[in-house]
Amino acid sequence: MTAPMMAGTPGPVEPGATLRADVLGTVSWRTPITLAVISIAALFAFVLFTPSTALAQFAFTEPDASWQWPVWHAPARLVLILCAVGTFALTAAAFIAAAARKPRRWYLVVFGALVLVMFLVWVMSASTGTLRLPFLLGLTMTWAVPLVFGAFAGVLCERAGVINIAIEGQLLGGAFLCAIAASITGSPYIGLVAAPIAGALVGLILAVFSITYKVDQIIVGVVVNVLVLGLTNYLFSTVLSENPQEFNSPPPLPTWRIPVLADIPVLGDALFNQTVIVYAMYVAVFVLQYMLFRSRWGLRLRSVGEHPKAADTVGIKVNRTRYRAVVLGSAVAGFGGASFLAAGLAFTKEVSVGRGYIALAAMILGRWSPRGALAAAVLFGFTDALNRVLRNIGSPVDYELMSMLPYLATIFAVAGLVGRVRPPAADGKPYP
């Protein structure tokens, strides 16, 4: 997870700066203690009761790929013990780092990866099936893409000071209009143009009520979601269901295979044999991250979300800036809504199934930054994909319980495990 990049370049600390840590700083043991608890829990849950003869099977290539890697029959116990040693080593390192008051975030990333490997090996050791990693990753992308665009929408709106609970409605609206436009014209690309328009319209409702009429932003957002849900349900059961051939048979988006990159083992297919939506996502994360923190547009957008009065006193039109941010962000979410239908699926009722709310969680976990939001959304997408794959293979853990995990993790993360999470100061506050 990356810290939000607030400043242009981190400069030297000004000598007069009263960083109180020098006088009053305390050592925070929270992170190392958490790691210690998880390490011990993982040791008990995964390692101790795994029989020494158990094997876990992983496939690194798809069966139909041009070249094949052999399936790895991992000696489960050995791998688990090695990983457990790793987790305890990292925990020790984290204690040392905390004592030196130099917490290192990459410890957490490596630690998380180790625990994940332990979990997978443990699950697979209890199953006779094979975990196909490329398939898992491909599914991850499918699940992550709407979340990523939804989270980007959240970042854009909330950085400007408007809470966007209506991401759900924007995803749904985008998917709906995409289905109709693509079906009527027969071109999936026209659908991609229509989706952000629908998102922007939904966003406009949010903007009018929350910015101009200063209605509580969360309430407006929820109401907008219900409105879009009702409207799409109604139109679905009347117009779309009456004549599905004409209105609800969007053609699939073609996938573009990028030579060479798509041949990267394990990852290549998932990342570089994708539709234009996914490639747009790659571009979007770089553009948003850079523009938000380096451009005039981004500086002004963030200033109205942090201290609107300060922005006003230097001649920035606060509410106009917020309108633009909300409409743009909503359009981004609408575009993401198109990804539900990318494989040529028909629109169905509630096709967005609450992903908009999860996108908000990803935005928070990603600390209101585009690249953080991307990482968090991919993490959520991964756990969703893993759930589905494991359900098919047969997992010792209950499926419903597993589905809770990422959100449980979010609550812990937001509670401060990944450091201070600080929303824009004027987030949710209307400006007169």
Place this chain on the structure above:
Amino acid sequence: MKLELRGITKRFGDLVANDRIDLLVEPGRIHALLGENGAGKSTLMNVLYGLYTPDEGQILIDDTAVEFTGPGEAMAAGIGMVHQHFMLVPVFTVAENVVLGHEPAGPLGIINLSQARELVRSLSEKFGFDVDPDARVEDLPVGVQQRVEIIKALSRQAEVLILDEPTAVLTPQETDELMTIMRSLAEAGTAVVFITHKLREVQAVADEITVIRRGKVVATAEPTASQAELASLMVGRDVVLGVQKNPAEPNEHRLEVNGLTVLDAAGTKVVDDVSLTVRGGEVLAIAGVQGNGQSELAEAILGLREVGTGSVQLDGTELVGRSVRDVLGAGVGFVPEDRSKDGLISSFTILENFLLDQHDRPPYARGLALQLDHARAKAEEFAGAFDVRATSVDTLAGNLSGGNQQKVVLAREMSRSLRLLIASQPTRGLDVGSIEFVHRRIIEERDAGIPVLIVSTELDEVMGLADRIAVMYRGQVVGIVDADTDRDTLGMMMAGVTDDPGEEAGDD
């Protein structure tokens, strides 16, 4: 650039905040606008800065009439403003704050950061500011943040610079430095408008003085005028400057604070090993720049904040660990620093506010029922005694002026027999008349023989009320000195500097 205001009138409903105000500001001069809180100074400047539209009157720049519909236009015309509450984005760097709104940018609107830094550096050097363009504003001391505000105005070629109550947040030394900066700005040809209610500062730096009272210009004065003259112009009658009191007669009652440490939510020590004793019959005032742990100390004594370690004993009874209710019951009176937020419920009437801390006990309650007749009689008695100006005790607290609100708080706290009085910023934002009254009541409590603890960031108030002064810096008590200690020494202590080299409390 010459700036002239002619007949500016601004009304808010029935209230005339500015009544036909004329003002002439000339380049190279420091023009002080003197008036009490609520006299209409800030309204006038907001009109000038385009934040309000005047109902009548004209703004002229070099004898040409102009109209501003927003701050952007006022800035473009060369008017810059340093607001009382800084208009800086805390999470942005100095350079980002300075260029916000007029960013030097290349293709695609990418900000040219090196150009922005250079702008900050050159202005910073020109006036000897020593500001790092890449520092995050929230990490800077208040005095430096103010310089960033000045740089921000200057970077927009401000030829008229308005400073709205700029010294409210500064230590005496920082105030002196600001005065020097104002001088050098004036010498460079800038017209400086200095808004304040502090007489000493006006005398020290102003070239000309305009006094505003109740929205009207009542006089212009020379900086040679005495403080008493200026004060009577400002208030409209003769006032007694300073607090009239007899020497303290300490008795055997004691508030003893020992090794008190308080942590904030982030786990940093906001009150750090504080020990002090307040004797009955004396006022101990805690001085310090805002945010150095004074408020937290007062709140910890009352039990509003959890205490890390240490003890607070009132006549030998431990207060730490007891509920706020218990502490109040032990005879502690508490005047919070923000009366509208913590002292009163503005949608409650004076009567209801008066009852807040005693609504559940005799004589105001019997069983589950309030004894409203009795309560009303008491509330009316105390409202009279504390000179609360309202039509009745059924007036909503939110509709009272600041001075009257504070009197309601005092009346409530002093309606019980107290064994300790704690007052945080007891006169913040009050007019001179109310200040006199509040000070007199506080001294009366002292003379009744109880310990009185005052927290104030106004050095004049501290020096006027106190029998002894404790100075806090970064959560620690830097020293406890007599009330006749001179301002400079106190100022140094407020910046963390002590005479004793072994007790150095800070490095800036």
